[in-house]
Amino acid sequence: MPDSAPILSLRHLSKRFGDFAAVDDLSLDIAAGEFLTLLGASGSGKTTTLRMIAGFEQPSGGEILMAGAPIAALPPFKRDINTVFQHYALFPHMSVRDNVGYGLRMRGVPAAERAERVTRALAMVKLDELGGRSPRQLSGGQQQRVALARALVNRPRVLLLDEPLGALDLKLRKEMQLELKHLQTSLGITFVYVTHDQEEALTMSDRIVLMREGRIEQIGTPRDLYDRPASRYVADFIGDTNLLPGKVAASEGGVVTLRTDDATLRGVSDGVLPEGVTAWLTVRPEAIRLAGPAELLDGENVVEGTVSDAVYAGSALRVHVALPSGHRLVANVPSASGVTNGAPARLAWPVPHGRCVRD
């Protein structure tokens, strides 16, 4: 958890490929022992950022500090950082043990100590029995563990993980997410984790850096990003949400009044949204309920429309409601609710559950 001087500092970091800025003036402090996730769509610059930290790409501008010392000019083999690669990059001509022991061998660790540390690393990822195998004789999940052991055995100060679970099936991925988080907590190593999967980011991270077009869109805890998105992009990227565009009619005391095509709605806001600008109201489907026709709704937002779809999703019923303007809202209501297609519906949610965000 962030409790001391940053282990890694990115200062105005940029990377240009020709005219294209893959990473654009990015500044970020990463605390020792933190699980930090770089989240973003493809092309957002998250992998390029990771590769610059590892040393595989030279920054076009800016600096990378590790515990205060600049490292951007150092080759990868002189950095106290290890990487778990997307497709593991295990050496096919070496046994699992030799793969795991490679870094120790390159650092000149004596054979006896090396053997012991390799054994412990393999035990840590539950591959004790498979040290003599060749990587190609392992399943994808096992290869993933070897890649993890190969990096962790060196006790790096920072571990970089580039979509390490991307090639695994869903069930295994969920298991590995928890296991990775446990490993990270017990070892106290700083993890910088790259993924495009927002659910994965929410599950594992202490903090998430949501990237967009080479810049940081928002930094925060998973809860921050989910509950208090800073922009329409963040609200849309993290979890499911409803978005309604409108013009800001009034803004006072952290409550914004937004004139949408269908109704005048209110929502909370952290930032300053001046009157007259275009903004978005975001409200999560689970915050919306179906209100009765005669219900008195004080301090709540209300919109009326027609049910266009009701999709059964086990624990909830996902009700799609078409508004007169053509916009649609989705509400997750208890499965037992009786809803018919084509019937009129009143949707309501408390003002604090809706947020007004910039475009």
Next chain:
Amino acid sequence: MSATESPGLLDRIRARPALRTALSAAVPVGFVTALLFIPYVLLLVHSLWRLRGGVITHELTLENYARLFGTELYPDTILFSAGIAIRVTLFSLLLAYPLAYLLAFKVQRHKQLMYMAVIIPLWVSYLVRAYAWKIILGQSGILNGLLQSVGVIDEPLTFLLYSRWAVILALTHIYTPFTLMPIYAVLEAIPPALKEASQDLYASRWQTFLRIVLPLSLPGVLAGSTFAFVLSMGDFLAPQLLGGNDSALMVSNLVWSLFGVAYNWPLGAAVSVIVLLLTLFLLWLANRVETAMNYGGQTRQGGVLAAGRTGGPVAGAGRGAA
């Protein structure tokens, strides 16, 4: 064929998949049988016949083989050819490996163009390339002319042409592309992430080359070496054109003179059979080692054996005799 007729021959063939398969296999099988298998059998049969008073008699005998191994000339020639071939292989490797490495990893732009530049000489007739060396190395050739004009030498150097070194030089030039291609192929197939992983694990660039790139490229090195060795061991034209007196010491030229001047087909056939067996043994060995070195498909590439058949020593001799 008109649709109104009763089922024609083609329709009847189409209706029978087994027959169709057999017919389509017949062409390549027939081709290989007629052009490879039968000539080899004829060669083997000839090597077992007796030459009596300058006439080939159809008596089976092993005396050709006894004579072959009874004198030092024939084994020595085979060894000398192998020596030339080993040197050609080494020089080809020394040229091809760095070049393949540059092409695979360092060249960013015009990669295909540069690769083509290496490969294009293969489209130029072999004969032209061998003759080109004659023009370069000859007494009044380009090299002598150049050295004389800048005043390094007064008299033309005569040892350039007509020596084993001229043969080695020309063969190295001719077979380096064959060595380069498989090496380039395996280097290209090495995932860049493996080199990055190695550097990530504290290995310097040189250590990364020694421990990751080189071991993973060995199957290509082996395939390339096999090409260079087998092709130059059986080469006939370069020694004939550039070798002078040394050319008589190459096995293909020996076979050629046994079939030609000496009119001793049985002995010539016996020498060919021995060289053929040696070559097959080498190809088999190379294939075995290559298979053992193939790591999980990461560096897989075409087998050596299939390509080696296009130009063994005997094929080379045959090309000269034709």
